[in-house]
Amino acid sequence: MSDVTTSGATSRRVLLASAGAVGAGALLAACGSEAPATTGPTGAAASPPAGGQAVGAGTVLGKAADIPVGGGVIFKEQGVVVTQPTAGQYVGFSAICTHQACPVSQVEAGKIKCQCHFSEFSITDGSVISPPAPRALDKKEIKVENGEIKIA
Structure with missing residues (x-):
């Protein structure tokens, strides 16, 4: 007699190996690529941030007095971070990280921080x-x- 199984049943070993391969593939796919986020032709985000809205010239973001010197404020709905590196110097940035398009999460200790993958950017x-x-x-x-x- 032969040691080869001729029935249509899949062995436990083959089933477990297949399940492991599928699981590993799914895990790798979930990690995503390291490619930078897609941007439009001018370098701006191709679409407004999730939950946000497109902003145009003249859009009021907030009061200058609310932006701390050496810090900043994230205007999530508008997708903009405004910082004040030195007294009276206001700078605006996109609130979308250039790594994988996560919204930045905080401005602290002179840095704009993204919590998705821990990138940090200068407030200056x-x-x-x-x-x-x-x-x-x-x-x-x-x-x-x-x-x-305001947006200029």
Whole structure:
């Protein structure tokens, strides 16, 4: 007699090996790629941030007095971070991390931070302080009028 099984039943060993391969593939797919987030032709995010809305010139973000010196505020709905590196110097950036398009989560200790993969950016110019982000945050032109921060 032969040791080969001729029935149509799958052996436990083959079943477990197949399940392991499928599980490993799913895990790798969930990790995603390290490719940078897709951007439009001008470098701006291709679409507004999740839960946010597109903003145009003149859109009021908030009061200049609410932006701490050496810190900043994230305007989640508008997808903009406004920082004040030194007194009276206001700078605007996209609130979307350049690594995998996660929204940045906080401004602290002179850094804009993304909690998805822990990238950190300078509040002065948006440059990368700590990777994995491949490039600086996109700049957003802002202006201060009558004590209000507005999109320029």
